[in-house]
Amino acid sequence: GNSVTQMEGPVTLSEEAFLTINCTYTATGYPSLFWYVQYPGEGLQLLLKATKADDKGSNKGFEATYRKETTSFHLEKGSVQVSDSAVYFCALSDRGSGGSNYKLTFGKGTLLTVNP
Amino acid sequence: KAGVTQTPRYLIKTRGQQVTLSCSPISGHRSVSWYQQTPGQGLQFLFEYFSETQRNKGNFPGRFSGRQFSNSRSEMNVSTLELGDSALYLCASSSGLTDGTIQYFGAGTRLSVL
Numbered sequence: 001g002n003s004v005t006q007m008e009g010p011v012t013l014s015e016e017a018f019l020t021i022n023c024t025y026t027a028t029g030y031p032s033l034f035w036y037v038q039y040p041g042e043g044l045q046l047l048l049k050a051t052k053a054d055d056k057g058s059n060k061g062f063e064a065t066y067r068k069e070t071t072s073f074h075l076e077k078g079s080v081q082v083s084d085s086a087v088y089f090c091a092l093s094d095r096g097s098g099g100s101n102y103k104l105t106f107g108k109g110t111l112l113t114v115n116p
Numbered sequence: 117k118a119g120v121t122q123t124p125r126y127l128i129k130t131r132g133q134q135v136t137l138s139c140s141p142i143s144g145h146r147s148v149s150w151y152q153q154t155p156g157q158g159l160q161f162l163f164e165y166f167s168e169t170q171r172n173k174g175n176f177p178g179r180f181s182g183r184q185f186s187n188s189r190s191e192m193n194v195s196t197l198e199l200g201d202s203a204l205y206l207c208a209s210s211s212g213l214t215d216g217t218i219q220y221f222g223a224g225t226r227l228s229v230l
Contacts, residue, residue, distance in 0.1 A: 042223055103161050
C-alpha cells in the first residue's frame with residue numbers, strides 16, 4: 001500500500017536557522033502531496049500542497065517541491081521563528097475508485113522546537 | 117465561515133463502554149473523514165463519508181462505525197471500548213469532489229479509556 005516516511009526528529013533549531021524536514025513516499029499512480037502542521041492542543045492545519053510533479057507549494061516562508069524522480073517532498077524554510085514550533089506531518093492522498101481524493105496517508109510527524 | 121467543529125473536546129470512559137463522537141463539517145462540504153491519532157501509530161484513517169454513504173474504510177475492527185446525516189454532520193461510534201482506543205480522534209471535511217482537494221481538520225476529541 002501507499003506509505004510516507006519522514007524524519008521523526010525531534011528537531012531543535014535556533015531562531016533564524018535553516019530548516020529541512022525530509023519526506024519520501026511510496027505510492028501507485030500520482031498522488032497529491034501535503035504538509036500539515038499541528039500546534040499543541042489543536043487539530044491539523046494545511047501548510048502547503050502540490051498536486052503534480054515539479055509543482056512547488058509555498059506558504060508562510062515554507063516551501064516543498066514535488067519530486068517524482070526521487071519520490072520526495074522535502075519541507076524547507078530559510079529562517080525559522082519561535083512561532084514555527086509545532087509538529088509537521090507529510091501526507092499523500094489516495095485516489096479512490098470514485099476518482100476523487102478522500103483519504104490521507106500520513107508520515108509519523110516531526111516535532112520542531114525553535115529556541116530564541 | 118465556521119470551521120470544522122468536533123464535540124465533545126474531551127471524554128473519559130471505562131473499558132467495555134461505548135462512545136459517540138460528533139463532527140460538523142464546514143458549510144457546503146459533503147465529505148467527512150475520521151482519523152485516529154496515537155503516539156505509537158500516528159495518524160490512521162478510519163473511514164470517509166460522502167453524501168451519507170461510506171466511500172472508504174481503514175483497517176479498524178468493526179467496533180468502530182460511523183454515519184453521516186443529510187446535513188453532512190457525521191458521528192462515529194466505538195463500542196466495547198478497550199484501553200488501546202485512547203487517542204485523539206480527528207474529523208476532516210472537504211468538498212470531496214476533485215483530486216488534491218484540501219481536507220480541513222477540527223480540533224479533535226481526546227478520548228481516554230480507563
